[in-house]
Amino acid sequence: MAAHAPHVALFTDSYHDVSGVARTCRNFEDYALRRQLPFLTVRAGSRTSLSDHGSTRALELRRGPLSIPLDTGLWFDPCAMRHAGRAESVVRAFGAELVHVTSPGDVGILGVRTARRMRIPLVASWHTNVHEFAARRLAKWTAFLPAAPRRRLAAAAERACLSALIRFYRMADLLLAPNRDLIRLLTERTGRPVYAMDRGVRTDIFSPRFRRRNDEVFVLGYAGRLRPEKNLRMLVEVERALLAAGEVNYRFLLVGDGSEMAYLKRNLIRAEFTGFLQGEALATAFAGMDLFVFPSETDTYGNVILEAMASGVPALVTSHGGPRALVQPGRTGFVATDAAGFCEAIRTLMHNPGLHSEMRQAAQLQACRMSWDRVFDDVYQAYGRLRTGRSADPEWERHGNGGSRDQSNAFLLG
Incomplete structure (x- = not known):
């Protein structure tokens, strides 16, 4: 300076x-x-x-x-x-x-x-x-x-x-x-x-230490506005692909609010909606996720991706927009082009706990450098x-x- x-x-x-x-x-x-x-x-x-x-x-x-x-x-x-x-x-x-x-x-x-x-x-x-x-x-x-x-x-x-x-x-x-x-x-x-x-x-706020879960359900998390530009209806397609592949041990956790909530509540089968969260409640929600799924194609950066990574959660993003630059494919998350690619990445981590553990650690390490x-x-x-x-x-x-x-x-x- x-x-x-x-x-x-x-x-x-x-x-x-x-x-x-x-x-x-x-x-x-x-x-x-x-x-x-x-x-x-x-x-x-x-x-x-x-x-x-x-x-x-x-x-x-x-x-x-x-x-x-x-x-x-x-x-x-x-x-x-x-x-x-x-x-x-x-x-x-x-x-x-x-x-x-x-x-x-x-x-x-x-x-x-x-x-x-x-x-x-x-x-x-x-x-x-x-x-x-x-x-x-x-x-x-x-x-x-x-x-x-x-x-x-x-x-x-x-x-x-x-x-x-x-x-x-x-x-x-x-x-x-x-x-x-x-x-x-x-x-x-x-x-x-x-x-x-x-x-x-803020790694003092977002951290794996806030993880409170001890169940075996694979939690697919999202945090942000529930708006059309976030491409959230793609999550419905992702769930259909998971069910078609025989996957049932998962749950979506969506943190936020907006005009797309009604559609998502009607069409997602296994999903929890928290509304907007702040402070320790938000940090706990992030840390409780197993994979952060971010289908937006319009975001210029994606602050929430860094917050997820700081919480020890790898990220799955689309191949459009700024968030793809934050993810090291196969190390801190995945980049996919469509719902089928999202489904494949999710199933990869669901059935490879060793890889999932390595990616959680790598994601947190990457976020800790982003002050x-x-x-x-x-x-x-x-x-x-x-x-x-x-x-x-x-x-x-x-x-x-x-x-x-x-x-x-x-x-x-x-």
């Missing part, structure tokens, strides 16, 4: 909810507090307030009655600009040297406005494939249409949404992304310098490159920045 740590103003649309973005932001703020770094978080809250805690400061902005629900705990306030003056005043008084936004939501848009008015650098991190979420949800909402026009409509919506996202991220001076595919996409489509921003896990401190150390290094105009080092370029040094440096501020 640079000798002079910049005064950072983080504008985030997610903070108090259970999403991966919210967990990242809370851990970021905690990192700054422990390191005594000047750090301001601007976020939505139940009331408008300003508070200080050590080296950190938080401005909470109350969303209005016209706010539109986007997801569990996440809203968009079309009248958020009423807070623009207050946000700019607080950021100026704090002495912010850069603004970091996490998404193109109502608070993120306030962050862009503040950075532009103050003429300070803007950093934007990509956390969610909103365009793919939109396509999946639209496909569900238009299920009454014939398959072909429904697919065309969803594809058109995905392209339009991605174009809008690219326009938003092009306004930033520097971008952060969680996987190689997104680093490559943003580099090509925005012309901005793009650096990797991984995720971490939040390392993640945010790298973020501050990226901030330093923005401030000094230094180009990406070879390690970043190997992660997909394309090696286009002229293109990247053209937008760095010296």
Whole structure:
């Protein structure tokens, strides 16, 4: 990290909810507090307030009655600009040297406005494939249409949404992304310098020591939102394949809530639904799983995969999206393309307890290396490159920045 740590103003649309973005932001703020770094978080809250805690400061902005629900705990306030003056005043008084936004939501848009008015650098991190979420949800909402026009409509919506996202991220001076595919996409489509921003896990919270089970049932676990974009209906196909293969000694454990719960309750035969869990109850649920099954094809990273691994649980993921990069096939989990592949991987571990034990240990060891401190150390290094105009080092370029040094440096501020 640079000798002079910049005064950072983080504008985030997610903070108090259970999403991966919210967990990242809370851990970021905690990192700054422990390191005594000047750090301001601007976020939505139940009331408008300003508070200080050590080296950190938080401005909470109350969303209005016209706010539109986007997801569990996440809203968009079309009248958020009423807070623009207050946000700019607080950021100026704090002495912010850069603004970091996490998404193109109502608070993120306030962050862009503040950075532009103050003429300070803007950093934007990509956390969610909103365009793919939109396509999946639209496909569900238009299920009454014939398959072909429904697919065309969803594809058109995905392209339009991605174009809008690219326009938003092009306004930033520097971008952060969680996987190689997104680093490559943003580099090509925005012309901005793009650096990797991984995720971490709290191994003091997620650990095998919370395992309380002593039965022989093989528990297939999932944790997260129960939403169309998570591709959870695939689990129904996986169960049918398991039953067709004669497997009965298993149980699904689904932690979370959302619009897909009713469908899953109707169609999964051996399944337990806990709703959202937090704290030790969540840690116990993770540690009680035997295999973490994550059928999502839209996630950019998958914080929950690291939480499962830290709990000593190998992961089974799809071949699409960021989570596949977290799994070492045959060592810390499996990567499969469809329900048949999921079934095969599950049966492999069900009938090979020695391999299962080795994979549990390897998964935990891998997760223990993924600390939040390392993640945010790298973020501050990226901030330093923005401030000094230094180009990406070879390690970043190997992660997909394309090696286009002229293109990247053209937008760095010296």
